[in-house]
Amino acid sequence: MQAPDLFEETFFSLSANKSRSILTILGIVIGIASVITMISVGQGAAQDITGRIESLGTNLLVISPGSGQQAGTIVRGGAGSAETLKISDAEAIRASVPEAELVAPVVNSRKQVIAKGQNTNTSIYGIETNYFTIKAIVVENGSAFTDRQNTSRAKVAVLGPTANTDLFGEGFNSVGQKIKINNQEFTVIGITQAKGGTGFGNADDLIYIPLNTALQYISGSDSLSSINVQVSEAELMTVAQAEIQDLLLQRHRINDPANADFSIVSQADLLSSLSSVSDTLTMLLGAIGGISLIVGGIGIMNMMLTTVTERTREIGLRKSLGATKNDISWQFLAESVALTFIGGIIGIMIGYLASLAVTKFSGINTNITMSSVLIAVGVSGLIGILFGYYPARRAAKMDPIEALRYQ
Amino acid sequence: MIKCIDITKIYNTGGSEVPVLKNVNFEINKGEFVAIVGPSGSGKSTLMHILGALDRPTSGKYFLDNKDVSSLTDEELAQIRSQKIGFVFQSFNLLPRSSVLRNVSLPFIYDKKVSRNERQAKAEKALLAVGLEKDRWQHLSNQLSGGQMQRVAIARALVNDPDIILADEPTGNLDSKTGEIVLETFRKINQEKGHTIILITHDKRVASFARRTIEIKDGLIVADFKN
Numbered sequence: 001m002q003a004p005d006l007f008e009e010t011f012f013s014l015s016a017n018k019s020r021s022i023l024t025i026l027g028i029v030i031g032i033a034s035v036i037t038m039i040s041v042g043q044g045a046a047q048d049i050t051g052r053i054e055s056l057g058t059n060l061l062v063i064s065p066g067s068g069q070q071a072g073t074i075v076r077g078g079a080g081s082a083e084t085l086k087i088s089d090a091e092a093i094r095a096s097v098p099e100a101e102l103v104a105p106v107v108n109s110r111k112q113v114i115a116k117g118q119n120t121n122t123s124i125y126g127i128e129t130n131y132f133t134i135k136a137i138v139v140e141n142g143s144a145f146t147d148r149q150n151t152s153r154a155k156v157a158v159l160g161p162t163a164n165t166d167l168f169g170e171g172f173n174s175v176g177q178k179i180k181i182n183n184q185e186f187t188v189i190g191i192t193q194a195k196g197g198t199g200f201g202n203a204d205d206l207i208y209i210p211l212n213t214a215l216q217y218i219s220g221s222d223s224l225s226s227i228n229v230q231v232s233e234a235e236l237m238t239v240a241q242a243e244i245q246d247l248l249l250q251r252h253r254i255n256d257p258a259n260a261d262f263s264i265v266s267q268a269d270l271l272s273s274l275s276s277v278s279d280t281l282t283m284l285l286g287a288i289g290g291i292s293l294i295v296g297g298i299g300i301m302n303m304m305l306t307t308v309t310e311r312t313r314e315i316g317l318r319k320s321l322g323a324t325k326n327d328i329s330w331q332f333l334a335e336s337v338a339l340t341f342i343g344g345i346i347g348i349m350i351g352y353l354a355s356l357a358v359t360k361f362s363g364i365n366t367n368i369t370m371s372s373v374l375i376a377v378g379v380s381g382l383i384g385i386l387f388g389y390y391p392a393r394r395a396a397k398m399d400p401i402e403a404l405r406y407q
Numbered sequence: 408m409i410k411c412i413d414i415t416k417i418y419n420t421g422g423s424e425v426p427v428l429k430n431v432n433f434e435i436n437k438g439e440f441v442a443i444v445g446p447s448g449s450g451k452s453t454l455m456h457i458l459g460a461l462d463r464p465t466s467g468k469y470f471l472d473n474k475d476v477s478s479l480t481d482e483e484l485a486q487i488r489s490q491k492i493g494f495v496f497q498s499f500n501l502l503p504r505s506s507v508l509r510n511v512s513l514p515f516i517y518d519k520k521v522s523r524n525e526r527q528a529k530a531e532k533a534l535l536a537v538g539l540e541k542d543r544w545q546h547l548s549n550q551l552s553g554g555q556m557q558r559v560a561i562a563r564a565l566v567n568d569p570d571i572i573l574a575d576e577p578t579g580n581l582d583s584k585t586g587e588i589v590l591e592t593f594r595k596i597n598q599e600k601g602h603t604i605i606l607i608t609h610d611k612r613v614a615s616f617a618r619r620t621i622e623i624k625d626g627l628i629v630a631d632f633k634n
């Protein structure tokens with residue numbers, strides 16, 4: 001049997017039973033569309049996470065106190081309660097790691113903050129001015145504090161927009177107002193631009209104060225919560241990480257790196273561990289869609305088995321005309337593959353529209369990748385072969401004489 | 408052209424062996440118009456299935472063009488059916504919801520020798536040979552009368568010039584008048600185109616349209632004569 005004949009026969013058979021063909025195709029359409037949509041939601045989430053991590057700053061190394069932090073566990077967050085990282089460590093890095101372009105020591109803790117009787121619990125970040133540069137934080141109203149204010153331990157604060165709203169109300173320009181942190185009175189000198197985002201990486205619900213002020217009036221020690229290091233070039237990240245590691249081990253008098261009382265996490269580590277999480281999410285969502293695809297495939301098998309039985313005499317006739325087992329097999333296989341293929345194409349289009357709708361109506365970011373489309377096409381073809389094979393073999397194996405006699 | 412030597416067919420039903428054909432011997436030459444006649448259950452269809460390469464005998468040899476068909480593989484049998492045999496069935500076996508022309512062209516799908524652009528002309532020639540009116544050619548097969556359907560089936564059997572046309576009770580579903588038209592069609596094809604025709608029937612009147620009759624009873628040939 002030649003390809004054009006196979007194509008024509010398939011077309012004739014499927015159009016002879018239009019409503020049944022359409023219903024069967026519909027099963028595959030739903031399956032493929034849900035796979036495409038689900039995966040696009042997963043991929044969208046992955047894209048979100050990547051984007052947010054990149055917005056945290058570029059070429060960034062974060063040194064945290066405390067030991068045993070592996071890349072896989074950083075998602076837990078909130079590490080750094082150990083008091084092993086000192087301000088002198090930051091100065092040492094600054095002095096002897098040439099790749100470290102900016103070194104920003106940070107001390108942060110959650111505190112109760114009061115303003116005009118309003119009360120909120122928020123993160124207080126003690127930072128040096130270079131932190132604004134590393135994190136690309138823009139002060140919208142008022143201004144950021146200066147190095148001199150840091151040195152002089154000035155009691156000034158820059159509010160994140162959420163903290164500003166919580167303390168003073170939406171849109172209030174609080175520059176010049178007084179707030180109380182830890183019973184110390186601070187003057188608001190600036191409000192930062194909103195960075196957006198909720199939960200992880202939210203840079204809006206916090207208050208920045210000078211590092212030295214924080215060490216003296218808030219924490220009362222010289223321990224740091226983290227040191228952010230911006231490396232001059234992406235290629236130097238590993239070198240810088242190794243140098244900082246060696247330096248701090250030496251300073252802390254630790255011989256075995258496994259016993260380190262600090263950990264260094266690079267942006268790349270963060271990305272890879274989070275993308276493994278989002279990959280799992282994508283797979284899970286894809287599997288949910290896959291279930292409806294299998295149901296669609298069973299629909300194909302059901303239809304093909306019915307068709308084979310109904311057309312027993314036709315199969316007998318074709319064999320009497322000289323059709324071989326393979327000819328018959330191919331004919332029915334082609335029908336089921338055609339059904340799934342058409343279903344796959346329509347399913348991709350509907351899946352595409354559905355993921356647009358998800359983004360439009362729920363605000364969840366979605367992303368259709370070429371690979372998910374290719375996988376969908378491949379899987380639908382495979383389902384056609386898989387679920388069409390058994391009915392096709394059954395047709396091929398029929399005894400021509402029995403088939404011709406079938407009533 | 409056809410040579411049957413000691414053809415035996417035994418069916419095995421539920422442990423007991425039922426002999427249906429018992430040492431059948433005969434020869435049919437090219438261009439003959441033969442009727443195989445016998446009462447119902449005498450083994451005519453079984454014999455036709457062997458002659459048409461749909462089935463193999465339990466023992467004995469069947470030579471078609473000096474080739475032993477009784478020992479071929481399924482694929483080789485399919486090849487023989489495609490190129491040397493045309494079947495006509497009692498119940499027509501046309502594809503419903505398909506046009507007359509498509510039905511007649513169906514055998515080409517399994518015959519690599521005929522190119523796609525030859526097909527239309529050959530199908531039309533076959534339809535002209537069975538005398539089906541031209542205005543019916545585009546009709547769907549299920550819109551035709553019984554006699555017309557059977558002539559379409561004959562055209563289909565004829566279309567890629569097989570050596571032998573095997574017809575199993577071709578008039579069994581037709582009234583006697585349309586039956587005669589169909590039988591005349593066979594006679595005409597045999598005379599004008601020289602196809603070997605083997606007509607299987609239980610009806611001696613139908614058999615009388617052929618030029619030779621082989622009578623079969625209980626799986627044995629009991630008579631073989633010229634009409």
Ligand SMILES: Nc1ncnc2c1ncn2[C@@H]1O[C@H](COP(=O)(O)OP(=O)(O)O)[C@@H](O)[C@H]1O
Nearest residue numbers: 418419420427446447448449450451452453454
């Ligand atoms: N597949 C089979 N299994 C068992 N017995 C069969 C089978 N096919 C035919 N027979 C038996 O063989 C005998 C001859 O059948 P058949 O050749 O169809 O006769 P005819 O066509 O002359 O009426 C019948 O008795 C029938 O029951």
Ligand SMILES: [Mg+2]
Nearest residue numbers: 451452453575
């Ligand atoms: Mg019979």
